[in-house]
Amino acid sequence: MVVDLLGAEWADRVFHALADPTRRDIVVRTLESEHSVSALARHYPMSFAAVQKHVAVLEAAGLVTKRRKGREQLVRGDVGTVRRASRLLDALEAVWRDRVDRMSEILAEPDGGTP
Amino acid sequence: MVVDLLGAEWADRVFHALADPTRRDIVVRTLESEHSVSALARHYPMSFAAVQKHVAVLEAAGLVTKRRKGREQLVRGDVGTVRRASRLLDALEAVWRDRVDRMSEILAEPDGGTP
DNA sequence: CGAATCTACAACTAGATGGTTGTAGATTTG
DNA sequence: CAAATCTACAACCATCTAGTTGTAGATTCG
Numbered sequence: 001m002v003v004d005l006l007g008a009e010w011a012d013r014v015f016h017a018l019a020d021p022t023r024r025d026i027v028v029r030t031l032e033s034e035h036s037v038s039a040l041a042r043h044y045p046m047s048f049a050a051v052q053k054h055v056a057v058l059e060a061a062g063l064v065t066k067r068r069k070g071r072e073q074l075v076r077g078d079v080g081t082v083r084r085a086s087r088l089l090d091a092l093e094a095v096w097r098d099r100v101d102r103m104s105e106i107l108a109e110p111d112g113g114t115p
Numbered sequence: 116m117v118v119d120l121l122g123a124e125w126a127d128r129v130f131h132a133l134a135d136p137t138r139r140d141i142v143v144r145t146l147e148s149e150h151s152v153s154a155l156a157r158h159y160p161m162s163f164a165a166v167q168k169h170v171a172v173l174e175a176a177g178l179v180t181k182r183r184k185g186r187e188q189l190v191r192g193d194v195g196t197v198r199r200a201s202r203l204l205d206a207l208e209a210v211w212r213d214r215v216d217r218m219s220e221i222l223a224e225p226d227g228g229t230p
Numbered sequence: 231c232g233a234a235t236c237t238a239c240a241a242c243t244a245g246a247t248g249g250t251t252g253t254a255g256a257t258t259t260g
Numbered sequence: 261c262a263a264a265t266c267t268a269c270a271a272c273c274a275t276c277t278a279g280t281t282g283t284a285g286a287t288t289c290g
Contacts, residue, residue, distance in 0.1 A: 237284100253270085
């Protein structure tokens with residue numbers, strides 16, 4: 001197969017995590033700088049528990065990590081996972097480009113490879 | 116704000132569409148070449164109707180398009196949407212890099228901007 | 231025409247998702 | 261120590277999701 005990343009549960013988790021505007025916003029904020037969960041929660045029109053769940057989804061996808069500092073949990077975005085997701089999409093693009101290349105090959109063949 | 120793409124419903128639909136292995140596989144196949152819905156359906160251990168729904172999700176996200184040919188509907192992957200999604204992730208990466216740049220700026224300041 | 235194929239869509243079910251409230255443990259602060 | 265803050269987690273509920281089966285409309289083929 002072309003890329004095994006495509007069948008990976010990892011991709012399921014990452015894309016699902018990114019398919020929500022609140023979670024994307026959390027990723028942006030935490031890529032900029034660390035925030036405690038409750039600091040994040042203040043920005044959204046929902047309960048603390050709801051934001052906590054969003055953070056958990058992002059954490060399970062590897063898009064953020066947490067580290068304890070006193071009584072708060074600091075959330076930080078993980079750019080490596082974002083890059084890996086981006087590369088997966090690049091692989092899709094490559095599939096498309098290969099098709100074109102193969103098309104060109106076929107079209108360039110003298111009198112067809114299928115006698 | 117950095118990118119309005121982040122709040123867009125479009126991103127919800129695209130990432131949600133990509134968060135399923137069957138749908139990612141359909142994208143790969145249809146980026147390679149056109150396939151009828153029933154031709155696609157033959158590759159997966161589920162009903163025709165289920166695959167049809169997956170195609171509908173991908174179509175709503177703009178990841179594939181359909182064109183009629185006789186009694187069949189040919190599905191083709193749309194690399195433009197894949198690219199747009201990839202760019203959105205690049206924007207996230209840029210947010211992270213900007214933070215670093217800003218950090219460097221701060222660290223590079225002669226004796227700190229905060230007297 | 232009649233049979234087969236391809237597609238669309240409705241109705242249904244089990245399970246996941248996104249939100250809520252409430253309770254309890256840890257840690258800081260007065 | 262006591263109060264306040266931050267987090268974790270359980271239980272609950274409404275809605276969405278991914279699958280199913282079944283029915284019906286187009287289109288091609290014999």
